[in-house]
Amino acid sequence: MTRPPTAAQRRVIDAADPVTGRLRGTEAQLAALVGRGLAFRHPRPPHAHFLTPAGHRVRETPESEPGAEAPATATPAGSEGSGGSEGSGVFAARIGGEEGGGTGPARLREVHSAWQGLLEMRRMTNPDGATDRPCGWERTHLVRAAALALEAAGHRPADAAAASPGYRVRATPQPEAVAVHEPDPGALRACAATLEKAGWQTGEHTEPRTGSRYVLASPRRA
Template identity: 60%
Template sequence: MAKPTTPAQRRVIAGADPVTGRLTGTEAQLTALVRLQLAFRHPRPPHAYFLTPAGHRAREEPEQAAPETAPVEPVPGVFAARTGTEDTEDAGGVADGPARQREVRAAWLGLVEMRRMTNVDADRDRPCAWERTHLVQAAAIALEAAGRTPAGQDRDGYRVTATPQPDAVAVREPTPEGVRACATALERAGWQVSEHSERTAGGTGRYVLVSPRRG
């Protein structure tokens, strides 16, 4: 579970620009949010601070506030992408329903904003550096944000797995229609997609190999 933010930090998050996620606050407040992984500092001048996907989620879903004197410590990412390979259906500690939908939407909008702010040409249609270093999670976020359902204990759905290729992941669904739907969703999200066949216990199946589009 993410560490609660202080009231002052909550005010900074709530005051972020609704479109860009740009933050205004003291250097100490902004640096603390970076340590909490709720904000990042843009690498180019004027080195402004912006909400991360976790920060967007924190703005949409108020969490329990901590006292002003609470210590600030780094915490793991507060959003858990569902890859369809988790042991439990309730992966990430959030049940299916409106809360999860809001969480996914906030994560996706945060990624789109990170693309705009960190891609050299401000291209929102091409994956950013974070996505390229977190391929499985990034692809899963794009799929769930597009309305695809991850596999679970009692349901079929997509599964995103790493591959021997360092810049590509594999996406599988039980049906050819599901595979094609995943491919379409990822293409729209800025990924390069190629469909392949493979031998399975039931015969021959299909899957897609996806990698972030570079140009």
């Protein structure tokens, strides 16, 4: 738990872009929000500041009464704050097979914000500024990047706790390739279509031992 933001900080949070969470304010205000885990500074020029999931929660929570405490915060780590990262309290795209994943408005907002941040990373790091193909970060975080594209498009990951079907994204021995498993053939083809739209090359294959179908996907280069 921590103190609620000051009135000036709250105004900066409330004025953030409603889709991307991009912030505008003085350097001191932005640095203070970063220090409290409510914002992160993008590692690439122009080093814009964006709300973290905790910052989004503050914006959507009515201002507290005097003396009330704000929710505990979580700070993204480096560039993974906008593209999906791993660790306790930090956003991570669901690769399928996790237990008890939420699907409410807060999760949908976090996923949308992460996907928009990833598109912005593509724009700033691809040499031609293209947003229709993966960037360097995605090529070094293949499983999380593919999972984010799927979750952002509305596909449901498999839930281990509920034993519910859904996609599972897994690493493969092949360089720059992940495997997407989905027991429903139609849903598997839909996953492939989503990844192709997100800039991945896909192909459907059959597992020799089980006969089950899966999609092999790799980031498109051009």
